[in-house]
Amino acid sequence: MSDRRLWLAEPCPTCGARSELRCQTSRYRGKPTRFLHAARGWRQRSCPSCKAQSGELCKTPTGRRAARPHTARLAPGRRELFDDDRVWEELERWEATAALVRFSGGAGSQGSIAAVTLEDAQKSVLARWGSGEGELPEALAAPVWGRYALFRGHPRTTGLLVWDAQKRQVLVAGERGGRNFEELLFASRQVYRPAVTPVPVITGAASRGSAARARREHVAGRRRWRGLALVRALRRSAPGGASPRRALLLQALPAGRLARAAKGPSSLPAAQPA
Numbered sequence: 001m002s003d004r005r006l007w008l009a010e011p012c013p014t015c016g017a018r019s020e021l022r023c024q025t026s027r028y029r030g031k032p033t034r035f036l037h038a039a040r041g042w043r044q045r046s047c048p049s050c051k052a053q054s055g056e057l058c059k060t061p062t063g064r065r066a067a068r069p070h071t072a073r074l075a076p077g078r079r080e081l082f083d084d085d086r087v088w089e090e091l092e093r094w095e096a097t098a099a100l101v102r103f104s105g106g107a108g109s110q111g112s113i114a115a116v117t118l119e120d121a122q123k124s125v126l127a128r129w130g131s132g133e134g135e136l137p138e139a140l141a142a143p144v145w146g147r148y149a150l151f152r153g154h155p156r157t158t159g160l161l162v163w164d165a166q167k168r169q170v171l172v173a174g175e176r177g178g179r180n181f182e183e184l185l186f187a188s189r190q191v192y193r194p195a196v197t198p199v200p201v202i203t204g205a206a207s208r209g210s211a212a213r214a215r216r217e218h219v220a221g222r223r224r225w226r227g228l229a230l231v232r233a234l235r236r237s238a239p240g241g242a243s244p245r246r247a248l249l250l251q252a253l254p255a256g257r258l259a260r261a262a263k264g265p266s267s268l269p270a271a272q273p274a
């Protein structure tokens with residue numbers, strides 16, 4: 001099990017991000033990444049080369065402190081669910097259709113995960129974990145740390161991160177500095193583009209290919225909006241309803257939030273917080 005929040009205590013050996021800051025796609029003028037780089041978690045792993053235990057620094061053959069962690073320690077461990085493909089696989093094994101991660105942070109607080117829950121298609125809770133209770137919940141919470149790092153510079157934020165296993169996308173919604181927000185963090189195996197009108201198939205392999213591509217893009221665009229609609233539907237569930245999803249949401253969000261959200265959906269696209 002590897003707590004990604006602790007990874008932020010280290011600078012990133014891959015992208016050079018300083019401690020407490022988000023990882024970037026490159027050292028210079030990179031864009032923020034979805035997840036912290038695997039190398040950044042070296043201290044939480046034992047070292048395959050020098051056998052240093054989790055938390056310890058690497059050692060030279062003579063037992064002195066090594067100048068830097070051994071290369072083997074920069075790669076994810078065998079049990080680490082490092083990339084999102086492995087997380088989706090694990091959700092499939094659980095037969096979970098959604099994973100919900102309730103979190104908060106900001107306004108001087110470094111952020112914390114309150115609970116991680118798996119649900120099946122009937123919205124029954126399959127599993128529920130607190131912080132530090134296993135690799136799967138840590139992996140499910142990883143996008144929170146990738147997105148917000150330690151919430152430095154963020155106003156008070158309370159949110160629910162949703163892994164939607166059917167649409168293979170990860171969304172976040174909640175309240176930030178007293179205002180509702182929602183954001184698509186990423187969709188796996190499909191690049192989001194605005195909906196493209198399918199072009200008619202003319203003749204020849206090339207145009208058939210481009211028509212198929214346009215159709216796929218169109219579908220990908222529609223999927224994204226369905227996903228956001230799911231988050232909205234979660235919010236709008238009628239007061240007095242007693243579905244587990246609503247119960248979870250009530251726990252996740254501050255009192256009064258659902259009532260405010262019911263006045264109408266917030267405008268889209270969601271604002272990109274700094």
Ligand SMILES: [Zn+2]
Nearest residue numbers: 012015023037
């Ligand atoms: Zn990095």
Ligand SMILES: [Zn+2]
Nearest residue numbers: 047050058070
């Ligand atoms: Zn080592």
